[in-house]
Amino acid sequence: MSSHTNDTTNDVSSRALSNLDLETPAKPYLDSNELIINMGPQHPATHGVLRVILKLDGEKVLGTECVIGYLHRGVEKIAENRTYAMFNPYIDRMDYVAAVSNGLGYCEAVEKLLNVEAPRRAKYIRVILTELNRIASHQLWLGTHALDIGAMTPLFYTFRDREEILKIFEKYCGARLTTHAFRIGGCQYETYAGFEKEVKHFLTYVAPKIDEYEALLTTNRIWLERTKNVGMISAADAIALGVTGPVLRASGVQWDLRKAQPYAAYSEFDFEIPTGENGDTYDRYLVRMAEMRQSLRIIEQAVNRIPEGPIMAKVPKVIKPPVGEIYHSIEAPKGELGYFIVSDGSTQPYRVRVRPPSFVNLQALDRMVRGLLVADVIAVIGTIDIVLGEVDR
Amino acid sequence: MAPVATPWFFYVLAGLAVASGVAVITRRNAVHSALALIVTLLSVAGLYLMLYAPFVFAVQLFVYAGGIMLLFLFVIMLVNIERSSKERRFNRMWPAGLVAACALMALFISAFVKGRTLFPDRMILLPESSNTQQIAGLLYGEPGRIGQYTFAFEIASLLLLVAILGAVIMTKKKI
Amino acid sequence: MPSFIMSYLGSTVTPGEAGNQFWALMYVLIIFAGVSVAVMAMNWLERKALAHFQIRLGPMRVGPHGLLQPIADAIKLMLKEDIIPANADQFVFWVAPLIGLLAAFTVYTVIPFGPSQAVSDMNIGILFMLGVSSLGVLGIVVAGWASNSHYPLIGALRSGAQMVSYEVAMGLAVVSAILMTSLKTGTGTLSMIGIVQSQQQQSVWFIFKFFPLGFIAFGIFAIAMIAETNRAPFDMAEAESELTAGYHTEYSGLRWSLFMLAEYATMIAVSSIAVTLWLGGWMRPFPNLLHAPMWDFIFSLFPGLTFLCLATIAFIGTARMPAHSFFRIQRIGLAVFAALLGFLALLLLVIAVAGRSADASLAARFNEGIGYVYWFVLKVAVFMYLFIWYRATWPRYRFDQLMRIGWKVMLPISLGVLVVTAIVGVLVS
Numbered sequence: 002m003s004s005h006t007n008d009t010t011n012d013v014s015s016r017a018l019s020n021l022d023l024e025t026p027a028k029p030y031l032d033s034n035e036l037i038i039n040m041g042p043q044h045p046a047t048h049g050v051l052r053v054i055l056k057l058d059g060e061k062v063l064g065t066e067c068v069i070g071y072l073h074r075g076v077e078k079i080a081e082n083r084t085y086a087m088f089n090p091y092i093d094r095m096d097y098v099a100a101v102s103n104g105l106g107y108c109e110a111v112e113k114l115l116n117v118e119a120p121r122r123a124k125y126i127r128v129i130l131t132e133l134n135r136i137a138s139h140q141l142w143l144g145t146h147a148l149d150i151g152a153m154t155p156l157f158y159t160f161r162d163r164e165e166i167l168k169i170f171e172k173y174c175g176a177r178l179t180t181h182a183f184r185i186g187g188c189q190y191e192t193y194a195g196f197e198k199e200v201k202h203f204l205t206y207v208a209p210k211i212d213e214y215e216a217l218l219t220t221n222r223i224w225l226e227r228t229k230n231v232g233m234i235s236a237a238d239a240i241a242l243g244v245t246g247p248v249l250r251a252s253g254v255q256w257d258l259r260k261a262q263p264y265a266a267y268s269e270f271d272f273e274i275p276t277g278e279n280g281d282t283y284d285r286y287l288v289r290m291a292e293m294r295q296s297l298r299i300i301e302q303a304v305n306r307i308p309e310g311p312i313m314a315k316v317p318k319v320i321k322p323p324v325g326e327i328y329h330s331i332e333a334p335k336g337e338l339g340y341f342i343v344s345d346g347s348t349q350p351y352r353v354r355v356r357p358p359s360f361v362n363l364q365a366l367d368r369m370v371r372g373l374l375v376a377d378v379i380a381v382i383g384t385i386d387i388v389l390g391e392v393d394r
Numbered sequence: 395m396a397p398v399a400t401p402w403f404f405y406v407l408a409g410l411a412v413a414s415g416v417a418v419i420t421r422r423n424a425v426h427s428a429l430a431l432i433v434t435l436l437s438v439a440g441l442y443l444m445l446y447a448p449f450v451f452a453v454q455l456f457v458y459a460g461g462i463m464l465l466f467l468f469v470i471m472l473v474n475i476e477r478s479s480k481e482r483r484f485n486r487m488w489p490a491g492l493v494a495a496c497a498l499m500a501l502f503i504s505a506f507v508k509g510r511t512l513f514p515d516r517m518i519l520l521p522e523s524s525n526t527q528q529i530a531g532l533l534y535g536e537p538g539r540i541g542q543y544t545f546a547f548e549i550a551s552l553l554l555l556v557a558i559l560g561a562v563i564m565t566k567k568k569i
Numbered sequence: 570m571p572s573f574i575m576s577y578l579g580s581t582v583t584p585g586e587a588g589n590q591f592w593a594l595m596y597v598l599i600i601f602a603g604v605s606v607a608v609m610a611m612n613w614l615e616r617k618a619l620a621h622f623q624i625r626l627g628p629m630r631v632g633p634h635g636l637l638q639p640i641a642d643a644i645k646l647m648l649k650e651d652i653i654p655a656n657a658d659q660f661v662f663w664v665a666p667l668i669g670l671l672a673a674f675t676v677y678t679v680i681p682f683g684p685s686q687a688v689s690d691m692n693i694g695i696l697f698m699l700g701v702s703s704l705g706v707l708g709i710v711v712a713g714w715a716s717n718s719h720y721p722l723i724g725a726l727r728s729g730a731q732m733v734s735y736e737v738a739m740g741l742a743v744v745s746a747i748l749m750t751s752l753k754t755g756t757g758t759l760s761m762i763g764i765v766q767s768q769q770q771q772s773v774w775f776i777f778k779f780f781p782l783g784f785i786a787f788g789i790f791a792i793a794m795i796a797e798t799n800r801a802p803f804d805m806a807e808a809e810s811e812l813t814a815g816y817h818t819e820y821s822g823l824r825w826s827l828f829m830l831a832e833y834a835t836m837i838a839v840s841s842i843a844v845t846l847w848l849g850g851w852m853r854p855f856p857n858l859l860h861a862p863m864w865d866f867i868f869s870l871f872p873g874l875t876f877l878c879l880a881t882i883a884f885i886g887t888a889r890m891p892a893h894s895f896f897r898i899q900r901i902g903l904a905v906f907a908a909l910l911g912f913l914a915l916l917l918l919v920i921a922v923a924g925r926s927a928d929a930s931l932a933a934r935f936n937e938g939i940g941y942v943y944w945f946v947l948k949v950a951v952f953m954y955l956f957i958w959y960r961a962t963w964p965r966y967r968f969d970q971l972m973r974i975g976w977k978v979m980l981p982i983s984l985g986v987l988v989v990t991a992i993v994g995v996l997v998s
Contacts, residue, residue: 223965226967527756
């Protein structure tokens with residue numbers, strides 16, 4: 002029943018499996034209980050094309066190796082051949098679930114390079130849309146994570162409520178998912194007539210829905226048994242691995258870029274950073290649910306006092322930033338999303354390096370699943386909340 | 395209820411039991427043998443039913459066919475025994491086996507002939523509805539009295555517990 | 570010949586008791602047809618109810634409100650290519666679904682739909698049911714092995730281990746219910762009809778007997794029967810998002826549908842056991858407390874009223890359909906269905922009114938028989954709905970948690986309930 006992957010022809014794989022200590026095994030034979038199995042890349046539960054190679058002892062996981070790259074599209078290389086404004090739509094396709102955050106990070110990074118600042122009204126609009134996108138991303142996460150663990154109903158509830166957000170996006174910029182909402186220097190579109198009303202209506206609509214999701218899952222004994230003490234990662238490990246976002250906060254570290262290094266208009270709003278205690282799957286679930294509520298708070302404050310004014314700063318038609326480099330990061334729904342842009346003075350960037358949160362968080366998978374059972378691996382992959390578009394770019 | 399077509403059912407069940415018994419020992423594939431053994435057990439259960447012992451019939455189904463044979467199948471499926479299906483069918487010791495089988499048959503025939511007086515002339519017709527109560531009486535006793543086999547029953551269950559403990563201890567890596 | 574047939578019509582025992590083979594065969598055919606229809610209805614109900622739980626509509630196109638969807642599924646599965654994996658054991662691959670199906674359908678021989686409405690009232694009825702449903706496990710294990718692929722094998726062995734584990738707790742819960750049958754008369758009974766009749770004599774459903782003991786035993790059985798049938802939340806062995814793919818992966822077309830048929834039939838069978846043992850079987854609510862003929866009459870109106878409600882719902886559905894030419898056939902279909910239900914309702918109401926008096930006329934006996942079957946089927950239908958509800962609501966247990974619950978939680982509780990019930994029973998009598 003044990004099978005060894007015959008991947009010696011593939012150089013990448015043989016390097017990739019080094020994490021599993023296959024080169025110099027402790028014993029000269031494979032223990033009759035140890036086997037190496039392959040999950041994916043096509044699998045209903047890996048959230049995209051992710052391949053995970055598991056080394057098991059019977060049912061327990063001894064080590065994992067993630068093989069990524071199935072969705073690599075060369076986005077960063079493409080950036081070197083596009084102008085700054087032309088590259089903006091490519092950004093949305095990375096984390097296609099939270100496209101608005103991606104755009105926000107990139108636009109702010111280029112604005113920092115250009116040394117311009119978006120006007121206040123644009124910042125408020127940016128905050129409202131980004132927080133709406135955070136809620137949408139967490140809702141999608143909740144639906145798919147619950148589905149992996151076996152609860153098939155929250156998926157439909159979260160997708161129904163997510164529709165309202167996508168309707169607002171569609172009315173604002175014409176697209177639901179890959180929105181391309183912001184421009185370098187501000188926003189291109191003025192808020193449509195009825196924007197504030199619809200956003201306020203959404204706030205009253207979705208708050209009881211979040212309670213509905215909690216009612217289904219938070220105190221459910223089966224959910225607790227599947228998620229408590231599963232996939233624990235300590236705060237020290239999380240910081241050492243570079244994990245950010247709700248995964249880090251669930252381990253007890255109070256670190257949120259919206260408070261630590263405020264950007265857009267976040268310094269003007271009053272909100273909390275939810276943290277967890279144990280760093281297990283259940284805490285990550287609670288942290289994300291609390292984050293949804295905090296986002297509602299931010300949107301409520303923002304939509305009530307959007308300032309008047311221009312929505313676009315004075316940015317030259319041809320964007321030619323001065324020579325230099327900048328690293329700017331924002332708090333995307335999945336963690337710290339950073340852009341490192343090197344400009345050589347021309348209209349096209351010399352190098353755009355994206356620091357995707359899912360890519361770094363995925364590396365914590367190995368630490369989280371050692372000693373767990375195979376069925377938990379799927380739960381942990383879901384709880385890290387990865388989007389392969391971001392991991393592979 | 396008056397029995398219906400008893401000889402017919404007897405011949406069918408007995409023939410099935412014998413045929414599947416032969417299949418148990420002649421099949422190459424171990425899972426086929428196990429399935430044939432299940433058929434044998436089911437036919438024997440049917441024979442119990444014909445002897446007006448419905449409780450034994452149900453227990454045979456439940457315990458033997460549904461429990462013990464399931465464990466047999468687990469073991470057969472988990473252990474790689476493809477090797478045995480490629481072995482020689484008749485090994486070199488077959489004369490010794492034939493002699494032993496003939497001796498056993500001679501023993502059975504002599505026991506049947508000499509001991510014919512021990513078997514009753516016709517079937518003792520205990521009412522079918524009291525089969526369960528009678529077994530319970532033998533095992534647990536009438537109200538106020540201990541049964542004939544209560545002690546043996548309890549000892550047997552203790553023995554089973556010891557067997558379970560032994561199996562657990564032998565297979566777990568650490569307790 | 571006709572006398573052979575007619576002689577049974579006035580009898581108050583099952584055909585098995587009366588020795589009437591013709592009527593036993595008729596009952597078997599009726600049950601076979603009824604269970605097949607019930608399984609198809611259950612398939613439709615599952616898809617519709619699951620969809621409505623998930624705020625979507627479910628099948629709506631095939632037949633009005635998807636009523637013909639199970640038939641379309643059956644035809645599709647029959648027409649599918651029959652794939653047998655290479656190097657699979659042909660004979661065993663063929664026979665595996667049949668074992669499960671045989672076990673599932675044989676159980677119906679002893680299920681009592683009424684005091685004389687059963688194929689045969691074996692005096693070891695409940696034991697027979699438990700024994701035969703344990704044979705169904707063999708079908709699953711053998712199916713996984715016959716697929717010649719180690720993921721289905723692991724899944725099948727897991728399913729088998731899970732079913733065997735929960736059979737233990739199930740059996741003990743059943744024993745504590747049977748214990749209660751001996752409380753009034755001094756001798757208990759294993760026969761299904763006898764169990765319901767002892768509930769009638771003791772004027773209490775066993776679920777309420779020695780509260781909460783009967784309730785806990787019922788709860789143990791209710792949970793164990795979900796694990797027996799591999800339904801959510803205990804369906805790890807056949808879930809799609811797990812690695813082990815389940816015992817029926819390699820089966821396609823008609824063979825796969827046989828597995829589903831066996832699973833639904835087993836669900837209905839174990840629900841019938843639960844209803845018979847704890848919920849009073851065919852008895853209408855309060856048969857002893859509200860014994861007056863007027864109450865009998867009111868309760869005998871229930872079948873007709875149920876069908877009347879269903880017909881009304883179907884009529885409202887017809888009225889709400891868009892008045893567009895695309896929907897013409899669906900509207901006509903639903904209207905015909907509503908008319909059929911209404912006709913049945915009318916028939917049942919007429920029988921209820923005609924059989925009002927307590928004499929032995931044909932209408933009165935029909936009325937009684939219909940009443941028994943109705944209450945039994947209603948209670949089983951509640952369980953079926955619960956099965957679907959559980960599947961929609963709860964996540965699934967991990968396999969080791971599942972086994973831990975079966976052995977470490979359910980078994981001690983059921984043993985405890987058994988002992989305490991015995992003690993209380995001895996003290997009371």
